[in-house]
Amino acid sequence: MKTSFSFFAVIVSVLCSTLPLSLTQRCNVKDQITLLRIKNSLGNPTVLASWTSNSDCCNWRYVECDLYNDRIKSLTVYSGSISATIPDTLGNLPYLETLILRKITNLTGQIPATITKLTRLKTLTISWTNLSGPIPSFLSQLKTLTTLDLSYNNFIGSIPPELATLPNLESLHLDRNELTGPIPDSFGNFTGKVPAIYLSHNLLSGTVPRSLAQVKRPFIFSILKNFKYKKTIQMQCLFISLEIQKKKMKDFVYIYIDRTMLDRKPLFR
Helix, strand or coil: CCHHHHHHHHHCCCCHHHHHHHHHHCCCCCHHHHHHHHHHHHCCHHHHHHCCCCCCHHHCCEHHHHHHHCEEEEEEECCCCCEECCCCHHHCCCCCCCEEECCCCCCCCCCCCCCCCCCCCCCCEEECCCEEEEEEEHHHHHHCCEEEEECEEEEEECCCCCHHHHHCCEEECCCCCEEECCCCCHHHHHCCCCCCEEEECCEEEEECCCHHHCCCCCEEEEECCCCCCCCCCHHHHHHHHHHHCCCCCCCCCECCCCCEEECCCEEEE
């Protein structure tokens, strides 16, 4: 009996090994085609060497498939030697929840509008790259976002006030860019709760929006070292603390302010 079972197992194994890849792979064929197009648009970098047409894309490096529907839900590419722009075809991964492009120093250009097709996206991190241009307001269309990290890039221009319409946002990192202009008034009136906001190391100007003093929940707000005039603002944390005490808030609001070019008076506009 034991010999018969072993023989049967060998036969099954041989049969499975001879089946076409399309009958044995987990990865959705449409997702696989999209990923191969992305690889081609990025110049077929060596960091994506595992991305081949004759292998299951759920086993590829940097890729994660959903356990239930086998669609691509996560794409995280780190520290690759890639000289390209972000491909428009990224928008053709409809089940993507996490997109991370980090420490790809030769990644240039701007964020493509097709990214708004990723209606399930929860985490968008594009950091430590050479992306430039303005931060696009169309990112406010990604209503499922909980994390938006665009830090350590070369973005310029003003902060889109539309970002405050993201209802599920928990953290917003726009630090270490070259952003200019004021902090949007809308940042004290997020559609959801006010997220942790990091705006340090930019070229911001103006005053802290008064709307932030009206927030009734704890949040983190960092505007450290906006360097254009290199002036140090003193007593602002004290003023904010007084505003909080007047409102008899039980929770502490973390606000970090140091060496900014924001106007000294008034603190809130």
